[in-house]
Amino acid sequence: MKKVFHNVRSVYIKHTLLKFRSRTIINQRFYATTIKEYSIPKTRNIGIIAHIDAGKTTTTERMLHYSGFTRRIGDVDHGDTVMDYMKQERERGITITSAAITFGWKNHRINLIDTPGHVDFTIEVERSIRVLDGAVTILDGVSGVEAQTQTVWAQADKYGIPRIAYVNKMDRIGAGFGRTVKEMRYKLGTRPLVCQLPVMKKDSIGNNIFFGVVDLLDMQVLDWNNDPNGSIINKISLTEQYPISELFEEAVKGRSHLVEALSEIDDQLLEILLANEDPMKVSVDDIREALRRVTLNGKAVPVFCGASYKNIGVQPLMDAVVDFLPSPLDRSPPLATLSDKIIEIPLKEKEKLCAFAFKVIHDHKRGPMVFIRVYSGKIDNRMTLFNTSSRKRERVNKLLQMYANDVEEIPSITAGNIGVIVGLKETRTGDTLIQVNDSRQDLKLQSIDIPSPVFFYAVEPTSTSDEKPLEEALKNMLREDPSLHVHVDSDSGQTLISGMGELHLEIIKDRLLTEFKVNAEMGKMRISYRETITVEQLEHTCLYDRELMGKKQKAQVSLTITPLSENDKGVPEEVGNRIEIQIDDLNSEQVETNNENSFMKLNKEEIRDTLRSGILSALYRGPILGFPITGLHIKVHSLELFGSESTKMAIGACASQALGEAMKNGDPALLEPLMDVEVEVPEEHLGDVLADLTGTRRGNILGLETSGQSIDYDHSIEIYAPPDSTYTSSDEKQGVVKPKRIIKAHVPLSTLLGYSSSLRSLTGGTGSFNMRIHSFGIMSEDRAKSVINEIRGGY
Ligand SMILES: Nc1nc2c(ncn2[C@@H]2O[C@H](COP(=O)(O)OP(=O)(O)OP(=O)(O)O)[C@@H](O)[C@H]2O)c(=O)[nH]1
Numbered sequence: 001m002k003k004v005f006h007n008v009r010s011v012y013i014k015h016t017l018l019k020f021r022s023r024t025i026i027n028q029r030f031y032a033t034t035i036k037e038y039s040i041p042k043t044r045n046i047g048i049i050a051h052i053d054a055g056k057t058t059t060t061e062r063m064l065h066y067s068g069f070t071r072r073i074g075d076v077d078h079g080d081t082v083m084d085y086m087k088q089e090r091e092r093g094i095t096i097t098s099a100a101i102t103f104g105w106k107n108h109r110i111n112l113i114d115t116p117g118h119v120d121f122t123i124e125v126e127r128s129i130r131v132l133d134g135a136v137t138i139l140d141g142v143s144g145v146e147a148q149t150q151t152v153w154a155q156a157d158k159y160g161i162p163r164i165a166y167v168n169k170m171d172r173i174g175a176g177f178g179r180t181v182k183e184m185r186y187k188l189g190t191r192p193l194v195c196q197l198p199v200m201k202k203d204s205i206g207n208n209i210f211f212g213v214v215d216l217l218d219m220q221v222l223d224w225n226n227d228p229n230g231s232i233i234n235k236i237s238l239t240e241q242y243p244i245s246e247l248f249e250e251a252v253k254g255r256s257h258l259v260e261a262l263s264e265i266d267d268q269l270l271e272i273l274l275a276n277e278d279p280m281k282v283s284v285d286d287i288r289e290a291l292r293r294v295t296l297n298g299k300a301v302p303v304f305c306g307a308s309y310k311n312i313g314v315q316p317l318m319d320a321v322v323d324f325l326p327s328p329l330d331r332s333p334p335l336a337t338l339s340d341k342i343i344e345i346p347l348k349e350k351e352k353l354c355a356f357a358f359k360v361i362h363d364h365k366r367g368p369m370v371f372i373r374v375y376s377g378k379i380d381n382r383m384t385l386f387n388t389s390s391r392k393r394e395r396v397n398k399l400l401q402m403y404a405n406d407v408e409e410i411p412s413i414t415a416g417n418i419g420v421i422v423g424l425k426e427t428r429t430g431d432t433l434i435q436v437n438d439s440r441q442d443l444k445l446q447s448i449d450i451p452s453p454v455f456f457y458a459v460e461p462t463s464t465s466d467e468k469p470l471e472e473a474l475k476n477m478l479r480e481d482p483s484l485h486v487h488v489d490s491d492s493g494q495t496l497i498s499g500m501g502e503l504h505l506e507i508i509k510d511r512l513l514t515e516f517k518v519n520a521e522m523g524k525m526r527i528s529y530r531e532t533i534t535v536e537q538l539e540h541t542c543l544y545d546r547e548l549m550g551k552k553q554k555a556q557v558s559l560t561i562t563p564l565s566e567n568d569k570g571v572p573e574e575v576g577n578r579i580e581i582q583i584d585d586l587n588s589e590q591v592e593t594n595n596e597n598s599f600m601k602l603n604k605e606e607i608r609d610t611l612r613s614g615i616l617s618a619l620y621r622g623p624i625l626g627f628p629i630t631g632l633h634i635k636v637h638s639l640e641l642f643g644s645e646s647t648k649m650a651i652g653a654c655a656s657q658a659l660g661e662a663m664k665n666g667d668p669a670l671l672e673p674l675m676d677v678e679v680e681v682p683e684e685h686l687g688d689v690l691a692d693l694t695g696t697r698r699g700n701i702l703g704l705e706t707s708g709q710s711i712d713y714d715h716s717i718e719i720y721a722p723p724d725s726t727y728t729s730s731d732e733k734q735g736v737v738k739p740k741r742i743i744k745a746h747v748p749l750s751t752l753l754g755y756s757s758s759l760r761s762l763t764g765g766t767g768s769f770n771m772r773i774h775s776f777g778i779m780s781e782d783r784a785k786s787v788i789n790e791i792r793g794g795y
Pocket residue numbers: 050051052053054055056057058059076077093094095096115116117118168169170171172306307308309310
């Protein structure tokens with residue numbers, strides 16, 4: 001068996017090397033090193049998360065190089081990175097899809113996911129964080145903590161993911177390590193623990209050049225200056241005399257602060273400090289162990305720095321991943337529901353299988369590739385699995401280890417690991433997979449929150465022969481991207497594609513035309529509105545009684561609809577609604593249905609699913625303009641069945657009709673997306689920008705802050721942030737950045753189209769802004785009228 005596997009590998013390696021000749025060169029010997037089985041404690045499943053352009057891909061490419069994966073470093077600006085492999089990513093220099101890669105470092109196996117920073121691709125971050133055990137947050141040393149960093153930080157908080165931070169771009173004029181550390185405290189509400197200090201020196205014309213860091217644990221200067229490739233690190237012990245006393249003093253201060261801050265939150269280190277009396281006498285191992293404990297329990301975040309583009313600082317960051325981020329065993333077991341009870345899934349290879357599908361991509365040659373995280377048990381090649389969401393059996397054709405766009409066949413995926421299954425046709429993102437003979441057939445791991453789409457356009461095949469390829473391409477893209485929605489408008493017959501933002505939909509359009517080679521025309525990009533009811537409660541009973549193809553179809557459904565309450569808001573299911581099916585008193589023995597001409601009994605679970613799908617189909621089409629319905633709690637509280645006339649079809653259609661009829665009686669209203677907007681502007685432009693936001697843009701100002709100051713954090717926790725000045729023999733400062741004002745507001749999305757160019761002209765190019773969906777707000781009557789007129793005027 002082993003021999004066969006070896007052969008497969010050598011064929012694969014040959015193929016890969018041929019393919020990569022023109023790209024970043026992958027090291028041939030690499031596969032032999034990563035395939036090695038590492039135990040679970042020596043596994044790290046980590047993500048790289050940050051604001052757009054902070055340097056996630058640049059840093060990951062260095063990690064791949066230093067670990068031996070690539071022989072040459074890939075460069076975002078040259079479009080030859082391993083991680084950003086999609087055509088659109090290379091052309092635009094941005095990450096669009098999260099890429100997974102496995103490499104070895106210091107006898108550990110690192111499964112890494114590089115995530116996109118742009119807000120339109122937030123689902124990629126969400127689904128990656130859902131399956132990861134730890135994350136590296138990269139911060140831009142010049143821009144500090146930016147808006148999207150706050151968003152991804154909150155996503156990581158939601159899943160309780162331990163983090164380390166890396167302040168990148170320390171080579172750039174205006175970089176401020178201390179300032180960024182302070183911002184982490186008040187913008188992210190965390191306790192940053194400074195583990196390194198940046199070190200600069202003067203070049204021949206007097207500019208400060210960042211060349212390395214001081215490691216505060218080892219009290220060493222790490223100098224990358226002599227090797228442009230960054231592979232050789234010159235390590236110099238820091239002593240009172242060498243290299244300069246000022247640096248030594250700051251390092252002593254930094255180390256003492258680190259040990260004291262750790263002993264405040266870690267009793268074991270407190271005891272060691274009390275026994276040693278002097279923070280400088282506490283051993284490196286003791287500090288390292290304490291740092292690991294406080295990172296794992298989320299009490300603090302170790303902070304490192306570097307300039308990945310200049311190949312400085314990456315190897316110590318990789319050491320920190322191994323030293324401080326959790327192995328799968330360090331995390332609490334994930335929760336799942338089983339027969340409406342919450343249970344834990346213990347991480348053991350000998351346990352029954354439980355795996356989670358977190359991503360599906362469509363590969364033109366291999367078909368759907370399902371990315372999974374195995375939480376317990378093991379998946380073997382050729383195994384048949386049971387999908388508890390689709391309730392279907394599916395057979396594994398191949399198991400793969402991902403190397404960004406390249407793969408290696410593997411015989412199994414064991415508990416604690418991430419891998420890819422080829423052969424599953426029905427599995428979607430968020431599904432749970434178990435063994436076929438497992439009795440826990442309704443076991444479901446906590447799924448992923450799918451954000452609401454806010455833009456859409458109509459797509460028309462150019463000719464009838466393009467209809468099928470378009471349908472096929474959309475089906476594939478829908479499986480890949482849960483934040484993409486496709487809906488056929490029953491009035492106009494048009495196919496409407498909705499997504500997270502203008503960039504998201506632009507990429508979809510681009511992929512349809514170039515990757516799937518579909519001849520289609522796209523309509524104007526429009527805002528995706530929503531519909532809801534404005535009455536407090538609605539009750540409705542619907543009798544479905546029809547004859548279809550010579551057979552009577554009959555069922556009766558009663559439901560209650562109420563607007564979602566604050567308590568319900570955490571658990572919306574589909575397009576922002578909560579569906580509850582209360583049919584416990586139903587005697588399912590009486591249910592018979594005609595399935596493919598033979599009578600069979602439907603069990604309660606199947607009836608629930610049928611009712612749910614009926615309601616879901618009606619939720620996609622509101623009564624005013626056919627926009628999705630949102631913000632409702634829909635409770636089916638009775639179902640009446642009429643023997644064999646109550647077929648599965650009758651039950652689903654009745655539920656759908658019941659909701660449609662009820663909505664019309666509920667004073668329906670139109671909702672529009674309201675965005676959480678943060679605009680950063682120099683003080684002199686504040687007035688103009690505020691007037692513009694509150695005027696025609698109908699913005700509601702929530703607050704004003706000055707970058708570098710904030711009020712909403714706990715002042716009682718002191719943090720050490722080294723001065724932003726350099727640690728050279730002179731005390732000359734780097735370029736000083738003037739603080740800006742930050743406006744926080746809720747603004748309707750419809751008024752923000754083209755805002756970047758307006759802001760540019762209002763601020764002479766000095767302003768920047770960020771937005772993400774906050775909620776859907778009810779439109780005023782006048783606004784609703786004008787939207788209805790505009791849309792009825794035609795797409
Ligand atoms: N000066 C300098 N530039 C850097 C550094 N790291 C990254 N860059 C540049 O910053 C830009 C963005 O880098 P990326 O690595 O693509 O950033 P990212 O966070 O992966 O971006 P997205 O995935 O699109 O969000 C590129 O032009 C890089 O060359 C650094 O340490 N110093």
